Amino acid sequence: MVPMYANAYMVIYEEKQVLQRYKSNILSYYKFIDDLLIIWNKLVEEAQNMVQELNQLQTPVRFTAEISAEKVHYLDLQITVGPSKLQYSLYTKPTDRNTILHYQSAHPRALKNSLPKAQFLRVIRNNSDVQTMETQITEMKTKFLQRGYNCHILETALQEAQKMRAVEIKSKSSEWCSQCYISKHPLK
Template identity: 55%
Template sequence: MAPMYANAYMHIFEREHILHPYRERIIQYVRFIDDILILWKGSIAEAEQFVKNVNCLPSPVKITANISDTMVQYLDLEILIKDNKIEYQLYSKPTDRNTILHFESAHPEHSKKSLPYTQFLRVFRNN
């Protein structure tokens, strides 16, 4: 239930506090639950001021921003601009421990069997 509440809350929040007031500066806006990627038209200083303005709102939503004109991480992708082209590669957070589910664990059999398949799909999809 928590992702559904977060999604509903963020939908209202983004419409009122991000998309409407900053629509002339936002080239592309992508959100997955509470992770947001914004392609911003303007300077880095203006993007930093946008983050500061949103974080000053009387709301529990606080934005942690990675602002760059060459590279950002979003979910499990690292998005780069090279030679005026957008490129991407897989990204793993520094805290990722790459843990493995032991096949003898008490997890349901169908869950254990689906792990290799879904991981290969992820690699295929992102490459």
Template identity: 35%
Template sequence: MARLILDTNCFAYNNKYYKQIRGAAMGSAFTQVLANIYMFEWEQDLIQYQEKHNGIYGRLNSIEEIYRELEKAQHKDINIKITTIISTSIHFLDVTITNGNGKLRTSIYHKPTTESYILPYTSDPPRHIHRNIPYEALLRAARICLHVNDFYFERIRIDMSLLLNHYPPSFITKQINRFFRLNNAMSVLHELNEDVYHHLHQTLLRQPTRREKTLIYMMHYPTVKPLVLQPKIWNKELMYPCYLRT
């Protein structure tokens, strides 16, 4: 089954069909599992080193040894690149964590290769999808950005991304106002009120996601099955005529 999935990734582009011969489809659930399995095996040498030395931490005279271990890992797979950085900030997934005089500050990290592409306004999904895109982008920014100025610059970036994907300015303004109005934070929009933003950040940060709400519900009501697993009621009237016997 794994070989079938990996060897039959095909897609269409410019009226031509292509077969992916390297890697796997990023949106596939199987790819995520396989990548986790591979990385688990790949990182075992580093994990053993970490456990042996009580974590990757040392004084200045041991930094060369850490570099040697990372250099060995660098040559295990040409597709996996390791970048070593000594700095007061670090990127982790979509977050930049900065240590400023002992205080951590978080903001959104954008990969250099990331393009400002989102679902174009000219596409034809249900309209609530377009309305949710600015809201969810601002929600993500408010959860991650600790400081109001970082949130402000991220909001400008969201504005530009929406404009580049042909969202009307009036639509953008309306949806941005909707976010601040629903979260009682209009003063952040107009004045960059730091106290109000701090309250907004803390509130949204602790707000459970849709997936977390589902898990909480299932934990409180363990006998209730997800809808997809619930038994279906047989109703022959709902069957397609071509499957009905005459």
């Protein structure tokens, strides 16, 4: 029950405190639970001022922010400003360790065999640049090999993930913000 009330509070808070005050400065606004991605059309200093002003309000809400004109991290994405559009790639925190389920664990084989496909699909979906994607696929393969997965399982999983992504693109569901539960706030 508590998360539902917290989400309801934040919807009202964001509408009143963020969107009404700063709508003219916001190009796009994305939200996943309590993580916001705001594409800002003013100076970096003005974005920093917005966060500072919001944190000074007499409310229980406090923001931390990663503000940059070049790149930011949002969920498991690194978003970079390219020459003509935003580029994105899979992001893992510097403290990330290889905690993939070991293949020798007592978990059902079907579960263990599905993990590589899911992770390869995540790498493929979360990259706008083919070269970066290929590098990250190689890194992901290495992680699975270190955890006892064999090459045949990994190659099969990669092929299945690539086929799934091709079907998604063909059906035009390729925009990253339409995946999962990220909602794009309509700026009226």
